Amino acid sequence: MLVKAVLLLSGFAAALGRAEDAPRLAVQPGPQPAAEVASRPAVQLIPRPAALSRPASGLWAAYDQALGAARYIDLSHTIEPAMPVWRGFGNSTFQRAVNKLTGKTFVYAEDGFEASAYRLTTDQLGTQLDPPAHFNPYGAASDEVPATFALRKLVVIDISGKVAGNASYGLTVGDIREWEAQHGRIPRRAVVFVRSDWSRTWPHVDTDVFPQVHLEAVQFLHLQRDILFHGHEPLDADMTSQFDSEGWLLRHGYAQAEGVANLHLLPPTGCLLSTGFAKFRGGTGNYVRFVAVCPPEWPHGTQPGAVPEAPMQFYVQPLVWNDQAGHRTRGP
Numbered sequence: 001m002l003v004k005a006v007l008l009l010s011g012f013a014a015a016l017g018r019a020e021d022a023p024r025l026a027v028q029p030g031p032q033p034a035a036e037v038a039s040r041p042a043v044q045l046i047p048r049p050a051a052l053s054r055p056a057s058g059l060w061a062a063y064d065q066a067l068g069a070a071r072y073i074d075l076s077h078t079i080e081p082a083m084p085v086w087r088g089f090g091n092s093t094f095q096r097a098v099n100k101l102t103g104k105t106f107v108y109a110e111d112g113f114e115a116s117a118y119r120l121t122t123d124q125l126g127t128q129l130d131p132p133a134h135f136n137p138y139g140a141a142s143d144e145v146p147a148t149f150a151l152r153k154l155v156v157i158d159i160s161g162k163v164a165g166n167a168s169y170g171l172t173v174g175d176i177r178e179w180e181a182q183h184g185r186i187p188r189r190a191v192v193f194v195r196s197d198w199s200r201t202w203p204h205v206d207t208d209v210f211p212q213v214h215l216e217a218v219q220f221l222h223l224q225r226d227i228l229f230h231g232h233e234p235l236d237a238d239m240t241s242q243f244d245s246e247g248w249l250l251r252h253g254y255a256q257a258e259g260v261a262n263l264h265l266l267p268p269t270g271c272l273l274s275t276g277f278a279k280f281r282g283g284t285g286n287y288v289r290f291v292a293v294c295p296p297e298w299p300h301g302t303q304p305g306a307v308p309e310a311p312m313q314f315y316v317q318p319l320v321w322n323d324q325a326g327h328r329t330r331g332p
């Protein structure tokens with residue numbers, strides 16, 4: 001215990017010692033806290049080695065050359081009280097948060113801010129990433145999904161033509177092989193989204209009869225192609241009574257995305273997928289913001305800086321609580 005503490009302390013001291021080295025300080029971006037700058041007046045005078053002025057990994061260069069000019073496309077539905085959800089879960093409600101000290105609703109005019117309280121009937125709502133714990137108590141929960149899910153290659157397999165002729169059509173291994181004959185082998189550890197166009201009439205969608213992803217297809221994608229996860233537009237992977245595809249996936253430790261939108265705006269290859277979600281302790285679902293990051297020359301999507309970002313846009317109409325809608329709206 002003592003040895004450990006001494007080691008920790010000496011490690012700390014070594015880190016402090018390194019922090020006094022000028023080059024290390026010189027490369028720190030952004031303003032220094034005033035006190036720190038004042039206590040080290042010599043830092044500004046030390047020449048900055050050119051090699052240290054940019055990150056060694058080259059990721060910032062990659063951002064400048066590719067991601068900074070890429071086209072960003074939102075693939076998530078907005079969560080609202082009236083939205084398609086399995087009727088076994090039922091609808092959610094939004095409320096204005098109440099100050100527990102006064103019993104009064106927070107309002108901009110009196111409190112300077114407002115806040116919301118959500119009563120969400122399920123974590124299986126809207127666009128979401130099912131963690132294995134949804135079906136398997138030994139599988140990873142919402143807060144246990146690796147951070148490495150954040151950014152991946154995105155493959156889009158389009159079965160919308162077949163779905164147009166059969167509303168419950170399901171992705172087969174044949175469809176995947178057909179896609180590969182045209183576009184090449186699906187990259188390892190990529191995300192594969194199945195475009196069916198089911199979501200294009202959202203929120204007016206059929207949650208009983210919908211396009212499927214058959215068990216043989218998800219098994220092929222994971223066992224033969226080693227993908228990270230697949231995603232589909234409907235709220236379930238298939239129409240079987242025992243959730244065959246979803247059950248197999250989650251019980252074997254794989255994740256899956258559901259309720260994915262806007263796939264008709266994506267090319268079959270060439271985009272990345274950014275995945276962001278909140279971490280709920282022991283959670284069995286993830287409300288997720290999926291954003292496709294597509295090449296600069298792609299006709300859809302928004303480039304960074306093309307819309308007001310910092311500050312963001314201001315609106316002519318203020319947000320007001322709308323009892324009828326059950327959430328805030330702009331104007332009455």
Ligand SMILES: *[C@@H]1O[C@H](CO)[C@@H](O)[C@H](O)[C@H]1NC(C)=O
Binds near residue numbers: 081083084091203
């Ligand atoms: C739930 O929301 C749907 C709209 O998605 C609406 O049609 C339905 O009436 C709501 N059900 C209840 C019980 O409020």
Ligand SMILES: *[C@@H]1O[C@H](CO)[C@@H](O)[C@H](O)[C@H]1NC(C)=O
Binds near residue numbers: 166167168169170212
């Ligand atoms: C529609 O697709 C489903 C799932 O692949 C299949 O079971 C069904 O037989 C198809 N229906 C028709 C009319 O082809």
